Amino acid sequence: MVKRKNLVRNAKGPTVPAAVLELAGLSGTSLTFMAGKSERMVCSYQDVFDEMMKRGQHLVDRGLKKGDKVAIILPNPEDFVLTFLGAMAVGIVPVPMYPPLSLGKLDSYIDTSAKILDVSEAKALITDSKMKSILWSLVDSVKTLNDLFTVDKLEKPFPKNHSYSFSVDDLVAQDLAFLQFTSGSTSTPKGVIVTHGSLLANLDGIMNVGLKIDENDVAVSWLPLYHDMGLIGFMLAPVWYGVPTVYIPPLDFIKQPSRWMKAMNDYKGTIAFAPNFAYALATRRTKAEKLEQWDLSRVKVLGCGAEPNHPETLQNFLDHFAPSGLREKALLPTYGMAEATLAVSFVGLDEKMKVDYVDAEVYQSKKIANPVDNDTQKSLEFVSCGRAFPEHRLSIIDEDGKELPERHVGQILFEGPSITPGYFKEKEKTAQTFTDKGLLTGDLGYLADGELYVTGRMKDIIILNGRNYDPQSIEWVVQEIDGIRKGNVVGFSVPGTHSEHLVIVAEVKDDIDGEDLQNTIRSTVKEELFLSPNDILLVPRGSLPKTSSGKLQRRKTRQQFIDGVLGFEGVRNFESKGKRLTLAKHVAKSTLSQVRHGIKSKTAKLFSRR
Numbered sequence: 001m002v003k004r005k006n007l008v009r010n011a012k013g014p015t016v017p018a019a020v021l022e023l024a025g026l027s028g029t030s031l032t033f034m035a036g037k038s039e040r041m042v043c044s045y046q047d048v049f050d051e052m053m054k055r056g057q058h059l060v061d062r063g064l065k066k067g068d069k070v071a072i073i074l075p076n077p078e079d080f081v082l083t084f085l086g087a088m089a090v091g092i093v094p095v096p097m098y099p100p101l102s103l104g105k106l107d108s109y110i111d112t113s114a115k116i117l118d119v120s121e122a123k124a125l126i127t128d129s130k131m132k133s134i135l136w137s138l139v140d141s142v143k144t145l146n147d148l149f150t151v152d153k154l155e156k157p158f159p160k161n162h163s164y165s166f167s168v169d170d171l172v173a174q175d176l177a178f179l180q181f182t183s184g185s186t187s188t189p190k191g192v193i194v195t196h197g198s199l200l201a202n203l204d205g206i207m208n209v210g211l212k213i214d215e216n217d218v219a220v221s222w223l224p225l226y227h228d229m230g231l232i233g234f235m236l237a238p239v240w241y242g243v244p245t246v247y248i249p250p251l252d253f254i255k256q257p258s259r260w261m262k263a264m265n266d267y268k269g270t271i272a273f274a275p276n277f278a279y280a281l282a283t284r285r286t287k288a289e290k291l292e293q294w295d296l297s298r299v300k301v302l303g304c305g306a307e308p309n310h311p312e313t314l315q316n317f318l319d320h321f322a323p324s325g326l327r328e329k330a331l332l333p334t335y336g337m338a339e340a341t342l343a344v345s346f347v348g349l350d351e352k353m354k355v356d357y358v359d360a361e362v363y364q365s366k367k368i369a370n371p372v373d374n375d376t377q378k379s380l381e382f383v384s385c386g387r388a389f390p391e392h393r394l395s396i397i398d399e400d401g402k403e404l405p406e407r408h409v410g411q412i413l414f415e416g417p418s419i420t421p422g423y424f425k426e427k428e429k430t431a432q433t434f435t436d437k438g439l440l441t442g443d444l445g446y447l448a449d450g451e452l453y454v455t456g457r458m459k460d461i462i463i464l465n466g467r468n469y470d471p472q473s474i475e476w477v478v479q480e481i482d483g484i485r486k487g488n489v490v491g492f493s494v495p496g497t498h499s500e501h502l503v504i505v506a507e508v509k510d511d512i513d514g515e516d517l518q519n520t521i522r523s524t525v526k527e528e529l530f531l532s533p534n535d536i537l538l539v540p541r542g543s544l545p546k547t548s549s550g551k552l553q554r555r556k557t558r559q560q561f562i563d564g565v566l567g568f569e570g571v572r573n574f575e576s577k578g579k580r581l582t583l584a585k586h587v588a589k590s591t592l593s594q595v596r597h598g599i600k601s602k603t604a605k606l607f608s609r610r
Contacts, residue, residue, distance in 0.1 A: 015177070015196045017052065017089040017168040019240045024049035030239075032246045033078040034263070041078055045242070048085070055086025055154040057164050062147065064124060066091030066170075069179065071122040071145075072226075073113075073131055075099045077247040079151045080225045081235055083126055084178075086154065090166050094178045095120045095191070096226040099131060106134070112189070117142040119425060120179050120191050126151055173197035179424055180228050180338045191424035192338045201417040202341035203237045205389035210334075210346035211271060211301055219245040220269035222253035222260055222278075229306050232342040233273055243271075253278070258286040261321065265294035273303035273334075275551075276310050277487040279317040284486075286320070297325030301349065305334040307551055308454065308472045309383040311355045312480075318353075328352055335385035335454050339439055341418045345394060345452050347386035354384040356453055360529075364467040367409040369446045369453065378530070380473055382453040392416030393438075394452055396445065401437065409446045411458060414439040444470070460554045462493045464500055464531065471554060474504065477528045483509055483517050488544055492558040494535075501534035505557060505566065508538045539566065 014022075023030065023045040031043045043051075064070060070092050074080040080096075087094040097116060100109045117125065117138060124147040127135055132150055139145050177196045181189040207213050219238050223230030238245040246267045253260055260282055264272060304314060318328055331353050336343040347354070357379045358369040372379050388394045395403050396410040404410045415438035422430030433440050444461065445454040456470035463469075474491040478484060488507035493500040504521060508514070518536045525531050543566065545553040560566040 014200070015088075015168065015171045015173075015175075016199070016236050016240050017085065017171065019242075020045070020049050020052055020085060020089075021168055023239075023242050026242065029244050030242075031078075031081065032244070032267070033081075034246065034248050034252070043078075048082070048239070051082040052085040052089050053164055054158060055083055056089040056092075056166060057158065057162075058154040058156070059087060059092055059124075060090055060165055062124070062149070062153075064090070064092050066166075067093065067176070068124075069093045069095050069120045069122045071095040071097050071117055071120065071125045073097045073099050073125065073127045073135065074151055075131075075249075075251075076128065077225055077249060079128065081247075083151055083154060084225075084231075084235070085239070088171075088177060089168050091171055091175060093176050095122055096178065096180070096231060098224065098226045100134070110134075110138070114138055114141045116181055116189060116191070117145055120181075121425075123147065124149070126154070171196060173200070180231070182338050190426055190429060193421045193424050194341055195421060198341045198418055198420050199232070199236065200240070201391075202232070202343055203240050205392070205418060206233065206343045206346075207237055207241050207243075209389050210343060212349060213241055213243060213271075217243050217270045217300070218268055219243050219271045220248070220260070220263050220267060221245065221272060222248035222250055223273065224250045227306075228338045228342050229273055229275075229336070233303075254281075256285075257281040258290065261286060261294065261296065261324070262290075264296060264299060265324070268298055270298055270300040271303075272299075272301070273305065275306040276304060276308065276313055279304065280310075280313045280486050283313075283317045283320045288320075288323075291321060291323040294324040296321060296330075297327070299326055299330045301332045302326075302330050303332045303334050305336055305343075305385075308456065309333045309385075310472075310476055311353075311381045311383055312476075314353060314383070333383045333385050335452060337441060337443075339420055339433060339441070340414055340416075341420055343389070343418070344392075344414055344441075345386045345388050347384060347451075351386075354451070356382050356384065356448060358382065363409065364469060367468065369407045369409060369448065369455075371407075371448075380470075382455055384448075384451045385454055386452065387450055388414070388416065388452075389418070392418060394447065395438075396447055397437075404446075406447045406449075409444055409455060412441040412443045412445045412452070412454070413437060414441055457554075460492070462491060462500070462502065464493060464502060469529075469531070474502075474525065474529060474531070477525060478504060478506055478521055481517070481520055481524055484521075485509060485541065488541075488552075490544060490552055490554050490557045492554055492561075494558065494562060496534065502531055503535045503537070503558075503561060504533045505537045505539060505544065505561065507541055507544055509541075514538050537561065537566065 026045050029042055030045045030048050033041045070087055072083055072094055084094050100106055121144045123144055129150050136148055139148050173196050175196050177194050177199050179191040180194050181191050219234055221234035223234055225231050225235055246263055248259055248263055314331055318331055329352055332347050335345045357372050359372050360378045360380045362368050362370045363380055393415040395413045397403055397413050398410045419439050422434045442458050443454055444456050444458055445452055460471050461468055462471055471491040475489040478489045479486045485507040490505045492503055494503055521536050522533055525533055545556040547553060
C-alpha cells in the first residue's frame, strides 16, 4: 500500500490517474473482479495502468479531448472501472450513469437518461453490446451526443512501446474530474461538479482520518459503481491508496446477500460499506449454520450510510454475525452526500455504535432533542454519525441561518475543502445550496457532545397538528409488522379538509389479508406513535418508486398517490407481455437511429432492406 499525506493542496498535485502510474511499478494484486460463483479476474497494478492508458488513447483517437463529457453505462464492474480511469487519465470527464434496472420501467429510464445526457452535454456514450440495442435512440434525442459505441472498441491493444498522445501529469487540482449526478431521492437528478482537488481532499479524510488504512487492509464491495459511495469510496479511494479491492457484481449481492460476508471471509476483507437496507438483507438471508464456518474477526470497518441508519437493523446484524467473530466496534455509521464529494462525518474506529434516545414529545413540538435514560418511555432513537474530518466543520442552523446550540434540531451546514464547486449548468440551484457560509445539506439533525445525529430530510418532514415527524420514525414502526416488506414503507402527509392527513404506503408479501393488515398497521402506529393514519395503502412488491441506488422516493410516491397512479409504473409493466412490448419499442427506435446514422448492425441491416 502506498500512503499519501499532505499532497492534496498542491496546485499541480497528484491525481488518481497519477497514483495509478506510481502504483504500476509495484508488485501485488490491485483489483479482483468476481463473476458468478467461482469465476474471477485479477488485475495487477501494472494491468490497471496499461488498460487505463490504452482506453484513454482510444477515446482520444475517437475525437474526444480534455474537458469533453463522456457518459458511461456499463453494468460490468471490470469494464466500468478501467473505462472510467481511462477517461480520467486524458482529462475527459466521465459521467457515470446507471443501467436499466427493470424492463417494466424502461420508458422512465430512457426519459431520465436523456435528461442527464442533455444536462451534462455528453458527446459520447459508452455501453456494452446488450445495452446498445436499446440505448441508440438517445443519440437522436440529445443534441450534443454524436457517438455511441461499445466498450470492446476500447480493448484493442496498441503495438508494443506505443507512444501515447497524453500524459497524466497534465491534470491539475482545479480540473473537473467527473460529474456525479445525485440520486434524485427528493428532486430531479443534478450533476455535481467533482474536481480533482475536492476529490483528493475527501479521499484523504476517508482513508487517512476515517479508516486509518494500513498495509493489511483489503476492501470488499458490491456497491454500484455509478453511485458515489461505490465509485468514490470503493474505486477511487482504494486506487489512490493502493488498497487491494474485491468487486462483487451488485446483482449477485441482491440475488444472494450472503455472498457479501462470504467474500469478506474468503478474501480476508477488512473494509466494506453499505446502506442500511443491505444490513437487513444480509441478516435475513444468511443462514446461521454458515456463520461458524467463517472468520470475520479481521473485519475492521463495516460502514453504514447513504440513508437513515435504523438502530435495530444494525444491532440485529451485529448479533447475527457475532458467531463469525465480528467485532461490535466494526460497525461504523457515517454521513455523506454527493455535494460534499462523499463523506462528511465518521465515527471513531475504537467506538461502538452510539444510539441517542430523545423525548419524542419535546422533539416533535419544540425541535429539541432532550435525552432520556432509556427507551421505556415514549422516545425516538437516532444513531451518531460521528464528527467532521480535520479542516472541515459541521454546524446546525435555523431557518434564518442562525447557528443553533447543541441538541437543537435544524438544517445541517457543512464547511471544508471537500465541498464541490456546485451543480453543472445550474447557477440558481448552486447559489441556493453552495453558500458563503457553507453547504446547505437539506438534511435535518442536531449535535450532541460534538457528534452529529441525522434525523431526516427537510423536504420529507411530516407536519401534523403543528408537530414535526420524521417519516422514517413512522416507517420503521410499520416495517416490523408481519406481512410488510422491510425497507419498503413510505409515510407522508397530504392536505386534508382542516389539517394535513397522514398516509402510509407499504409493499406487502404474498397471500396477505389486506384488511386485517391495515387494521394492524393502524393500531400499531396509534399505540407506538400516538398517530392515526388517515389512509393506508397496501401495494405489491416493486410498486414503490426508488432511485438508482435503491433509496425510496418519498416525494414521487406522494405525487403518484395524489395523482392516483401509485403502483402503475412498476407492477403492471412487470407483466411479461408489457415488458416484451416496451423492450421491442425501444429496440425498434434504437435500430432506426442506427440506420439514420449509417451504423451497420444485424438488426439495422434487416430494417434497411425493407
